[in-house]
Structure formats: structure tokens, C-alpha cells
Amino acid sequence: MAMGTGHSSQQLAGRLEIRPEEHAALVDGRPLSLTMRELQLLVTLAEHPQRIMTREELFAAVWGGAARRDDRSVDVYVSRLRAKLGEALPEAQLIHTHNGIGYRFSPDG
Amino acid sequence: MAMGTGHSSQQLAGRLEIRPEEHAALVDGRPLSLTMRELQLLVTLAEHPQRIMTREELFAAVWGGAARRDDRSVDVYVSRLRAKLGEALPEAQLIHTHNGIGYRFSPDG
DNA sequence: CCGGGCTGTGAAAATCCTGTGAACGCAGGG
DNA sequence: CCCTGCGTTCACAGGATTTTCACAGCCCGG
Numbered sequence: 001m002a003m004g005t006g007h008s009s010q011q012l013a014g015r016l017e018i019r020p021e022e023h024a025a026l027v028d029g030r031p032l033s034l035t036m037r038e039l040q041l042l043v044t045l046a047e048h049p050q051r052i053m054t055r056e057e058l059f060a061a062v063w064g065g066a067a068r069r070d071d072r073s074v075d076v077y078v079s080r081l082r083a084k085l086g087e088a089l090p091e092a093q094l095i096h097t098h099n100g101i102g103y104r105f106s107p108d109g
Numbered sequence: 110m111a112m113g114t115g116h117s118s119q120q121l122a123g124r125l126e127i128r129p130e131e132h133a134a135l136v137d138g139r140p141l142s143l144t145m146r147e148l149q150l151l152v153t154l155a156e157h158p159q160r161i162m163t164r165e166e167l168f169a170a171v172w173g174g175a176a177r178r179d180d181r182s183v184d185v186y187v188s189r190l191r192a193k194l195g196e197a198l199p200e201a202q203l204i205h206t207h208n209g210i211g212y213r214f215s216p217d218g
Numbered sequence: 219c220c221g222g223g224c225t226g227t228g229a230a231a232a233t234c235c236t237g238t239g240a241a242c243g244c245a246g247g248g
Numbered sequence: 249c250c251c252t253g254c255g256t257t258c259a260c261a262g263g264a265t266t267t268t269c270a271c272a273g274c275c276c277g278g
Binding site for chain 2: 022023024029030031033035036
């Protein structure tokens, strides 16, 4: 019964902790209220810190399959995710945009 | 995380106290009149503060076994429980909904 | 028997989530 | 400058999920 603190949890630069197995993302121990898609996106980004992930990769991981060429879902959800992260962690820049390529997650802003 | 350990009472952020062994839940020392199912559900939720518990987990703990895929018992009892908690502790948001996943108990609203 | 509380289920009502189109801002090139 | 391409955000409709209500069956004490 592996139900305690999951060993696959990611402890990030202090305050943000992501626990995919418990469907939770915590800031200072308090859970963010993220929707399924927002959480999946955050998990995917956080699984590859400092690596630039293309929209295709992100879409495949979160939605599955390939996105239409003009699909803006990833952008919209990055925006929604940034909004919620911004509430809990002001002054933190966790998700960076890389023009023409995709996004990059950086644990320490 | 063993759960049979004999902690006889849970003192929660101020006013709500849960005593599984006495089959009682108190608010400001006054007992709530909860039915068996409501109490079991509250106890189960309160045993894992701040943790999102899936419907499956809650059903298994309170009813035993696995619920039918379209069973709404957990939801209905959460609703009944919230109603009674709300009478005794207005303005308190103890049980949070996590869409598509389950519920989370938060001692301090 | 009767009455009252407890339970589970179905279904309506309320709420939330999702994807999409469009407006807006911003930067670079012509 | 103006145009264009790209990312960000807003608004909204449709769908999915949750909340609440009503009701019928049970159980048990009176």
C-alpha cells in the first residue's frame, strides 16, 4: 500500500511540489486547485526541467495524438496555468516561452 | 501509513473535533448528529488532511468493495455531510471538490 | 402495526471544464 | 510607418461533472 508521500514526488526549488500520483500540486503544502488538463500540463513540463518542450510534445503528452496545425490549446492552457501559479507564487517565472519552439519549465524562476 | 494506530481524537484547527472511537464528531464540544455513513465518511476524509481522495478510495473505506461505475453515493453523502457541517460551522469550507478526481478535507477551510 | 430515521438511486438543477474563435499587444522586416 | 507573424488573453457555447432533491425500501423501537 504505497499511499504515503509518493516517492515520485518532485521537490522543486523550495515551495512548489508536484505529486502526479495524488493528482496534486502543492505550494507551501497547500494544494493548487488545478483542472485535470492544467495538472497534466504542469506535470509534463516539470518532468523535464530546463528543457524546451515543443508544442507537439506537450500536446502529445497531455491530449494524446497530434494537434491540428493551428491548434492553440497548449498556449491557452499554459496561460491558465501561469495564472494559477502566479496567484500562489507571485514574482515566480516558472514557465518560459521560447519563440517559435515551445515552452520550458524552470524550477527557480 | 498505518491507520489503525490508536490516536483517539483528532483536534482540528479550532472547533471541530473527531473521535472515531466514540463514534462522535464535536463542534465546540457539541456533538453533531451524524448518521453512521456520514460519520465514517468524515472520519475517512479527516484521516488524510489536505490529501485528495478519489471516490474509489472513499467508497472502499466507507462502503467497502468497489462502487459501480456510475454510483453517486459518495457525492450524495458528501452533500449531506456538508449540509450538517455547514449548520454547525457556517463560513467553513472543510470539504473541497476536485473535479474528475474526488474530495479533499482541509481543517482550516 | 405504525412512525421515524437511515440508505441508496434516479433525475433535475447548478456548476465547472474544455476547446475554439477572435481581439490585443508586441516585435521584426520591408 | 505599416504589415505580418506569433503569443497571450478574453469570451462563450457545448459538454461533462457535481450538487441537490425526491422518493421508495428497510430496519427498529414503540
